[in-house]
Amino acid sequence: MIAMAAYDENRAELEELKIVTKELAAKLGEDRWNIAQIPELKQLRAYLEEAPLLDMLMYDVTRLDALEYLRQIRRAYRSAGLLILADLRTSPMTYMKPDIHADSLLLRPWSKEQIWEVLEEFIRGYLEAVKNTKQTGEQFYVIDTKEGSIRIPYEKIYFFEAREKKIYICADREAFGFYHTIDKLAEELPEQFIRCHRGFIVNSLKIRKIMLSQNRICLADGYEVPLSRSYKADLKEFGR
Numbered sequence: 001m002i003a004m005a006a007y008d009e010n011r012a013e014l015e016e017l018k019i020v021t022k023e024l025a026a027k028l029g030e031d032r033w034n035i036a037q038i039p040e041l042k043q044l045r046a047y048l049e050e051a052p053l054l055d056m057l058m059y060d061v062t063r064l065d066a067l068e069y070l071r072q073i074r075r076a077y078r079s080a081g082l083l084i085l086a087d088l089r090t091s092p093m094t095y096m097k098p099d100i101h102a103d104s105l106l107l108r109p110w111s112k113e114q115i116w117e118v119l120e121e122f123i124r125g126y127l128e129a130v131k132n133t134k135q136t137g138e139q140f141y142v143i144d145t146k147e148g149s150i151r152i153p154y155e156k157i158y159f160f161e162a163r164e165k166k167i168y169i170c171a172d173r174e175a176f177g178f179y180h181t182i183d184k185l186a187e188e189l190p191e192q193f194i195r196c197h198r199g200f201i202v203n204s205l206k207i208r209k210i211m212l213s214q215n216r217i218c219l220a221d222g223y224e225v226p227l228s229r230s231y232k233a234d235l236k237e238f239g240r
Contacts, residue, residue, distance in 0.1 A: 001150055002126075005036045006058040007044045008085055014039055017058060020115050024123050031149060041066060048073065053171065055151060056081040056126055058106075061095045071099055079139055079153045081126045083118070141169065141189075143178045150176060154192065158223050160185060160201040170223065196235060197228045210235055 004021065008014040014037050025033045038044045041063065048054065054077045061067055061084055074082070084095055087108035095102065104122040106115065141157065143150045156171045162182040169176045186195050196202045202217055202225055209218040215227045217235070227235065 001145070002031050002033045002055045003036075003053050004033060004056040004058070005038055005044065005047060005054060007038045007041070008058070008060045009039055009041075009063070010060075011039050013085075016112075016115065017119070020112075020119050021123070024116070024120055028120070028123055029127050041069065045069070048076070050173070053150070053152065053156065053174070054080045056083070056122075058083045058085060060085040062087060062090050067094055067100075070095075074100055077153075078155065081122065081129070083122050143169075143176055145178075152176065154190065154203070155205070157203050158206050158219050158221075159203060159225050160189075160193070161225075162199040194231075194234055196231045197226045200225045207235075
């Protein structure tokens, strides 16, 4: 499933963007898309507080406070595809910045043909990135489901847990389950992921403290995972 959010305070534009996106998504891929239409900045804030994953974002930068919030979004969702919505009154110097890193741009006033052309290029680029991710394994862990692929950025993952004959990924406020073995998973993941228990693999970049005497690891945002004796040597440097 592909998670997209579209923020535009012009509701007519927002509906048009959603219609074209749905038609292109059906044309270009087999994944199911979840497209959130968001007409207010405060609603977008609330949405992102509840949504652990964001694959693609269409974002209107014409509000004065919109650019600063976009910078916050990019820090939290560095790997999400970004389509900027702007007009000629907004200088490109304000949004064509390395910390914003836009993938595409749609300028008002736009025609239906321009929406199709820009969105098709944007979506094709995203789908190609997903394909490359499956081949290289870089930046994301990809789970294939009946509804399509779920692409989970490594930076969002706290740990993997093996239980009930499945593997569960803890990513922010949501867990994703799939069938795999933890032994094979440990071989596939990049070096930042470390086996800490027979049933757990932890993202070392999320480690905040290791309590060796209590056999547990404290992660960012209050998460904790167990640490077994046989894996303590691999994590000693974090316990200093």
